[in-house]
Amino acid sequence: MGGLGMTVDVEDSGLARKGDSRDHTQAVPWSQAAPLKPVRGIGEFFALALDILVAMFKPPLAWRELLDQALFIARVSLLPALMLSIPYVVISVFELNVLIMEFGAADFSGTGAALAAVNQIGPFVTVLVVAGAGASAMCADLGARTIREELDAMRVMGIDPVQALLVPRVLAATVVALLLSSLVTLTGLTGGFFFAVFFQHVAAGSYVASMTLITGLWDVVVSMVKATLFGLTAGLIACYQGTSVTRGPAAVGNAVNETVVFSFVFLFVINLVVTAIGFELKK
Incomplete structure (x- = not known):
């Protein structure tokens, strides 16, 4: 960096000339190497995500690992999700009823409750819990395996870690998110009903009677698509963060924090895109 002369060693990533017999480790100015780090991370994430998605359709599937991970995610996510869904829907119903009662339309309170619970609260609460509890635990487990070099040992024995470990975890997060979203929606609607x-x-x-006034089958389908994408994304992020740990136990904690943060960021992006597309297709 200017007169400071700071440099960073960057390993050969295809930039060095092929056939060059010299050491491919180059001294690159820090100011040039630093901007490449997030770009490289994004590329590595999508490369791993593509490997996982392709491996999902290659036999054999690790059914035992899939079942174990699904039960684990469901166990740590079920109660928090149900406990969050009731106050979310109740608050929505309460605020809506305060407004519509001013216009003498209290009979339509079920309309707003159904619309909020199906389109937003169900998938939203689900991904908050799946990312905060399930995905973070998956990241910690994979991170611990990575720093103990278990993944490298599996490769030496001819076992593909993507097929054996990552695919079952991503599928488990996706399936549990889909099922949990439906349960959260029903629980929230029931709580909103009793409160109202x-x-x-x-x-x-x-x-x-008013619950199905503007909320129909299409809204349920969009909600299920959201929950599926949320669970899939949270699982992919957890797997990438867990397998990219390189600096020891302290880095595992950082990876877990990044998993939760990135999952929440992707949540809002996916929610916005899918909601907009679903609204346009519903017309």
Whole structure:
């Protein structure tokens, strides 16, 4: 960097000339190497994601590992997801009813509850819990295996870590997110129903009848697509962060934190894109 003379060693990544017998480790100015790090990380993530997606369709599938991971993610995610879904929907119903009661339209409170729970709250709460509990645990497990060089040992024995470890974890996160989203939506709607009927004195029949007023089968399909993409993305991020740990135990904690943060960022991006596409296709 200018007169400081700071340099960083960058390993050969295809930039060195082929056939060059000299050491491919080059001294590159820090100011040139630093901007390449995030770009390289993005490329490595998509390369690993492509390998995992391709390996999903190659037999054999590690069914035992898939079942173990699915049960683990469900065990750590089920109760928090259900506990979060009820207050989210109840708050939405309460705020909506305060507004519509001013216009004498309390009978339509079920409409807003169904729209919020199916389109947003169900998938949203699911990915928060799956990313915060399930994906972070997967990242920590893979990170510990990586620094103990277990993945390298598997490669030496002729076992593909992607096929044996990563594919089952990504599939487990995807399946659990899809199933958990449906359960969270039903739980939230049930909690919203009891709150609206017993605390805000909304007619039970009117609440149930208005739930399908503007929320239909298409909204349920879009919600399931969201949950599937959320779980798939969280699983891919956890696998990449866990297998890219290189600096010892301290880096595992950093990878876990990055897994949660990146999953939440992708959550908002995917939610925005899928919601917009679903709204346009519904017209």
